[in-house]
Amino acid sequence: MSRPSVHEALIYLMVITSASDSDMTDAELSRIGEVVRSWPVFEDFDAEKLIGVAQDCQKRLHGPGGLEAVLEAVAVALPDRLGDTAYAAAFEVAAADLEMRLEEVRVLQLIRRALDLDTLVVAAIAQAAKARLRTLS
Known part of the structure; x- marks a missing residue:
């Protein structure tokens, strides 16, 4: 399969x-x-093209490797x-329903390793997302 574009990779x-x-x-x-729609x-x-890119990702997940x-x-x-932007986008999705399941945590760990991200950067992204999504109750 061909290499994804930067946008496709983020998605x-x-x-x-x-x-x-x-x-x-x-x-x-x-x-x-x-x-x-909103990130620069x-x-x-x-x-x-979002749906098509998501479907392509699903095909790749079920393909070789x-x-x-x-x-x-x-x-x-x-x-x-x-x-860091890519990890932040993935973290946004994991945190969207206000609960982080074990499978999501595991995938975020795999993403962190694949992108060779610094632990402090990862912690800062997580803390920023938690602060942004916090409610009064």
Whole structure:
């Protein structure tokens, strides 16, 4: 299979995170759409292609090498300077339904390793997401 574009790689990580527990919730799908529509990294991406990219990711997950092959392709496609952005996008999806399942935590660990992210960067992203999503109750 061909190497994904940078936009596709970012979307793949969000899809992988959402699908990790075999239950892509409405909150997670909505968050993927919000990220694609509002984050500057996606400003020149055609949001109409989102569903097709997500379906391509699913095909790759069921193809040779499965998750490991997809993570390798993503790591090659993403410039180092976007590693934290990619992890933040995946974390947004994992946190979208306000609970982090074990499968999502495991996928985030795999993403962190594949992108060779610093532990402090990962902790800062997690803390920022928690602060942003905190409610009064």
